[in-house]
Amino acid sequence: MFDYIILIPLFSLIGFLLNGFLGKRLGKSFVSWVGPGSVGLSFTLALKLFLDLLALPADQRVIESITFPWIISGDLQVNIAFLLDPLSAVMMLIVCGVGFLIHVYSIGYMHDDPGYARYFSYLNLFEFSMLVLVLANNFLLMFLGWEGVGLCSYLLIGFWFEKKSAADAGKKAFIVNRIGDFGFLLGMILIFITFGSLNYLEVFETAPVLLDVGSGLAVAITLLLFTGAVGKSAQIPLYVWLPDAMEGPTPVSALIHAATMVTAGVYMVARCHVLYLLAPFSLSVVAVIGAITAFYSASIGLVQNDIKRVLAYSTISQLGYMFLACGVGAFAAGIFHLMTHAFFKALLFLGAGAVIHALAGEQDLRKMGGLKNHLPVTFVTFLIATLAISGVPLFSGFFSKDEILWKSFSQGNPFLWLIGIITAGLTAFYMFRLFFLTFYGQPRFDSHRTHPHEAPKSMTIPLIILALLSALGGYIGLPESLAGKNVFEKFLAPVFEAGTHLESAVHTYSHSTEYSLMLMSIAVAFIGIITAFRFYLKNPVAAEKIKTKFATTYRLLLNKYYMDELYDRIFVKPFLNLALYFWQFIDVQIVDGLANGSADFVAWCSKVFRKVQTGYIRNYALSLALGVVIILTYILTR
């Protein structure tokens, strides 16, 4: 009954092939049907599978569907096989659901683009790879999807490749991801050496037997895998590619660089939680990196002027939250935030896309303002998403973020919680700064030339659906302290069973502690919102004053801590110089020199020896006779 899991990724693959090979010939309406249609089919099927899965008893919700053997080589046996359990089901629904909405949105957004068919074929290929990634039942197949989404990310960031900055950004994303993937690959090889298998279930079953808690091997495996996650999910120190990835079309930023692909790292860490729990050191590394990244990129987001870049830094920051959750052992909370984040961040990007669309490509916040009445649908949906990400109660982001903060306090460390809650305040501030600058105040665009207009239906309907999800999505994970049942965590519980012993290890806090922490995070969110309101709506002069007062800090933040320049100085330039040295000295001088040198030597020899060929017959005869004499003398006197 679950044997058709393979169809879910297959639909998108067929969509990719149709759009890629026939799309240009068969025209736009064909592409508009096939592109979103294939993902829609996947989504319908995913929904059916999800319901089937729900119908099973909780402890039987692990289904492996082996389609066919892929690689059989000595001890290595890898199948094209899929694993459906609560975790992959949640990911599958997010990827298909949000993916479908963004495909529909793209019909409107990309309508006038000459590369329409190419765009949808890439998007379908991405959908295929991402589904393979989340549904795989072994590390190698996951790696196939992992590389596939990296490739699509590269192709779509550089979609407008005739623009140099876009082509460069694509390259940067690909190369930075490569570094992380290298770690992932090493981790995978280490897993195979240790366990003799790459299958999740086999590895996770034998892991507690083979590895001691805190053993060096466990730490090495998990840290190597985490390197991959750091690259893909844009954490410190490999986050630099994500802000530049905003060069791609906005729906791509929404789908790949906010809702799905960048969460692959979080999914992978959650999937390998058995291994991580065996390596407490790695877990603390995950938590600390997550917390630092969350704060760090939120602080950059405070002052950026490009609407998409603010959202990009916010994405990095939210991903940091998810890693923080995983790091303190609250994997379910991390996945919960992953889901709500997919809703509201996709909505924010799509809303930003609608704004950019309305202003004919303008992305600078300083040239927006006063769009509230021009774009009513975008305005309302954007407001909902902003409230959700800021952690205002009753919206989805509040529940998931608060769950993470609570878990990082109760299972982790008050210090981590402190970083988390400061970041929450910063998030509320920069998101409302973005919101006010875009929709309120005086229009700062040239109103004679630009006439903002609401986006077409294909764009607004996805916005509305995502807004509903952003507003209500949190209620499936309502914590017990708020009279909820936390259905979401219960659903995921069979997957994360192994993690529960960690919870019992730490002392429990009473509900009153939880309430007071909750109140504090609500207070922080409102402080952020009110500050943004004062600075950017009521008294814009104050913002300018602060800017001049803390000019150094402002410049530091505006230039993203000069991190790109630093990387350029430390890694890129020396590497380029090294490459130049290898090219101009090692290759041209030594390698080419050796080849050309031997050729020159042979040529020189022939130049000398060809003088023997005099053309005088008597010379030849003489040497012939001399040769005979010499040989005869030798033979006779021997």
Added chain:
Amino acid sequence: MIPLSYYLILSGVLFSIGVVGVLISRNAIVIFMAIEVMLNAVSLTLVAFSQQTGSPAGQVFVFLVMTIAAAEAAVGLAIIIVIFRSKESVNVDEVNLMKW
């Protein structure tokens, strides 16, 4: 009965004369004749050995050599005539175009 060594010495002397003739003369016809001398020196050896061993093979072989030599002389002289036609001379030192 003349001992075998006499024949061999004679043929060795004849062969050496032929070699020297080839090496020092410039006239193609003289070279050609010197080659014939070398050829006949070899034939003499064959006949001498044939007589010594009593086997007729050597004698028969000499017949073949003479036949080949006749054919070779025809080809060789034809070449020399062609060279003479184009160069107005049979000096081999002037025929030195085949070189580097």
